[in-house]
Amino acid sequence: MFHVKHDPTVPAAAEQLFGDRLDLAVRYVEHLASTGVEWGLIGPREIPRLWERHVLNCAVVAELVPQDVLVLDVGSGAGLPGLPLALCRPDLRVVLVEPLLRRVEWLDLVVDDLGLDAVQVRRARAEEVVGELTAPVVTARAVAPLDRLARWGLPLLEPGGALLAVKGRTAEQEVTATAAGVRRAGGVSTEVLTLGSQLLDEATTVVRVRVGAARPSVATSRPRARRAARR
Ligand SMILES: C[S@@+](CC[C@H](N)C(=O)[O-])C[C@H]1O[C@@H](n2cnc3c(N)ncnc32)[C@H](O)[C@@H]1O
Numbered sequence: 001m002f003h004v005k006h007d008p009t010v011p012a013a014a015e016q017l018f019g020d021r022l023d024l025a026v027r028y029v030e031h032l033a034s035t036g037v038e039w040g041l042i043g044p045r046e047i048p049r050l051w052e053r054h055v056l057n058c059a060v061v062a063e064l065v066p067q068d069v070l071v072l073d074v075g076s077g078a079g080l081p082g083l084p085l086a087l088c089r090p091d092l093r094v095v096l097v098e099p100l101l102r103r104v105e106w107l108d109l110v111v112d113d114l115g116l117d118a119v120q121v122r123r124a125r126a127e128e129v130v131g132e133l134t135a136p137v138v139t140a141r142a143v144a145p146l147d148r149l150a151r152w153g154l155p156l157l158e159p160g161g162a163l164l165a166v167k168g169r170t171a172e173q174e175v176t177a178t179a180a181g182v183r184r185a186g187g188v189s190t191e192v193l194t195l196g197s198q199l200l201d202e203a204t205t206v207v208r209v210r211v212g213a214a215r216p217s218v219a220t221s222r223p224r225a226r227r228a229a230r231r
Pocket of ligand 1: 124
């Protein structure tokens with residue numbers, strides 16, 4: 001059995017990002033280090049870097065999220081980035097969309113334990129909630145290559161909304177390689193952004209893909225409806 005001890009030291013950046021909700025963030029990290037590892041949601045080798053590499057790295061994405069909106073976090077796994085966002089931004093409502101039962105059960109346990117009334121857990125694949133859930137912001141980390149993520153995530157966005165994909169250092173190359181697929185999926189602009197460089201040892205890279213402010217209506221996007229309209 002592989003045991004790594006959880007270091008209870010809280011980084012200064014965590015105090016800055018979570019403010020008066022720091023206690024809740026600490027409890028979330030304790031969950032990741034204990035039940036998260038026991039339930040197989042996070043590898044034991046991640047324990048020494050839970051704050052830097054996971055929780056803080058995700059929390060800095062908050063600066064891209066407007067006030068008082070709904071956020072859909074697709075492929076949430078152990079709640080990343082959805083739970084750090086909900087913890088540092090109590091104005092947000094967050095739905096964690098995750099298909100795997102064990103992960104959903106763990107997320108329910110943690111959300112209940114932290115008393116996060118503004119967070120819901122939805123057991124589903126992103127594709128299954130299209131038409132049911134829509135939001136101005138969809139987030140994802142380590143879920144799929146950008147073009148596939150765009151196919152899953154962009155249909156969940158309201159007009160003018162943005163998909164925020166937390167990516168690694170090769171984000172620029174991925175954006176170039178997947179540009180055509182992202183456009184086909186409805187992306188009208190794609191930017192690579194660096195966040196948290198003042199706070200973190202390693203800044204977070206986010207790819208922001210926006211959809212257009214107006215979507216074609218059903219009537220004008222279907223050839224048969226267009227023909228009927230011309231008559
Ligand atoms: C590698 S994990 C990443 C989890 C978390 N976002 C993180 O950064 O630690 C990928 C997650 O995406 C979920 N997933 C895979 N396909 C999905 C889909 N079509 N819709 C929503 N979630 C999906 C998996 O069940 C898994 O929990």
